[in-house]
Amino acid sequence: GVVEAPAAPSFDLGDDKIITLPNNQITLNVNVIDTVGGVDKYIWNGGSLVNFEGTNTITLILPKISGNYDYCLTVIDTEGLSSSDCIKIIVKEAPKSKITFSCKYFGWLFPNLCK
Secondary structure (H helix, E strand, O other), X not given: OOOOOOXXXXXXXXXXXXXXXXXXXXXXXXXXXXXXXXXXXXXXXXXXXXXXXXXXXXXXXXXXXXXXXXXXXXXXXXXXXXXXXXXXEEEEOOOOOOOOOOHHHHHHHOOOOOO
């Protein structure tokens, strides 16, 4: 028979993602393909994980501070072969709320604005 040569596992974390505060969680779909033997371990660099082992999704909790955050996942299979992929998560500030008021009710406070 034909013996399949071991190959490193393959996966893709996808394109960079953007989230806006106050949301600081994101879920990534990860489909690891390993043709021989299966996955031995996952090594995650960066961020706090809510859920990963045994599923095809990673849920990240990011800092509640705007900025760019880089995360990398390395998958090692049972033959000791590995592959890695990285993703950038951009956390944006929450939009500034606009203060509105009604001249009908508060116009007496600001007579110059409500002519």
